[in-house]
Amino acid sequence: MFENLDIITIGEGLVELSSNTSLKFAQIFDKYYGGDSLGTAIAALRCGSSAGYITKLGNDSFCEYLLDAWDSEGLDVSQIKLSQGQNGLYFVGKKENKSDFVFYRRKTAAMNLCIDDINFNYIKNAKCVYATGFVQSLSLSVREVVREIFKFAKENNIPVAYDPNFSAKISTPEEAKEYFNEVSKYVDIMFLNTKSDTQALFDTTSIDKVQKILADCTININIIREHKNGLHVTNTANYGFVEYKHIPIIDATGWEAAFNGAFLNYFLKGYDTITCAKLANALSLLQIRNVGAIKSIPNRIDTEKLYKEIYG
DSSP: OOOOSSSSEEEEOEEEEOOOOOTTTTOOOEEEEEHHHHHHHHHHHTTTTOEEOOOEESSSTHHHHHHHHHHHHHHHHOEEEESSSEEEEEEEEEEETTTEEEEEOOOOOOGOOOGGGGGHHHHTOOOOOOEEEEHOOOOHHHHHHHHHHHHHHHHTTEEEEOOOOOOOTTTHHHHHHHHHHGGGOSSSHHHHHHTTHHHHHHSSSHHHHHHHHHTTTTTOEEEEEEETTTTEEETTEEEEEEEEEOOSSOOOOHHHHHHHHHHHHHHTTTTTTHHHHHHHHHHHHHTTTTSTTTTOOOOOOHHHHHHHHOOO
């Protein structure tokens, strides 16, 4: 019998090597781990949720490190499959006050995750499942995994959360539309931004138009991040806006994934959607003050302390 987990995410685990200086001059790197849906799972964990992760790891020199690190974090790793191959790797540094990335993630083990690797009894005990368009882009077999897990969750009244997380370096707008259309009928909670997602999926950055499209898709809870302005939060007939707090940014890598994890954590604990957005915003404000996508995600105590300072 599987543990009743709050959140299960599907994705690709990566090794992260980060530096506070430019990659050109960096001589020492901090080793950690990254991955968009993994960041969501860890943020939820650090806020108090239980979380499981579905992926495939290659048996390279980083495999044991990743498994030990995730297990120490409290992440349920029982459904992670091992195979021959390598794991993805990326470097992140600073260049002209912006994050500078170099990725090495071709033909990684995670791309070989397939439907035969999935135990649906594990999914049946979750309170929420989550994946991204970025994850769908890994391979056709991973795309099938996301679709079938979402479908199963919907059939079993398990909330489904989704973020397109569009990147022009990874997918075309046409592919992003395909990913979304493939799973939209299963999605209950949608996260997206106007900087890249809405233009790729819907050919618009208009909040009103995006909200109407999502309503027509019968996606009840939507969090739209309007670039540089704030969060538009819709829950069926209710709407609210949370203005961004502008602070100096050290490294914004993975802040949206961390936001999503915090939001889902508080949502599953029964908080209203506006409060969830404010708490998630507080967590992301702390996260962007340090280098590293997941390494810099704060815990529940620090998140809630900042939330009270900002919002009272």
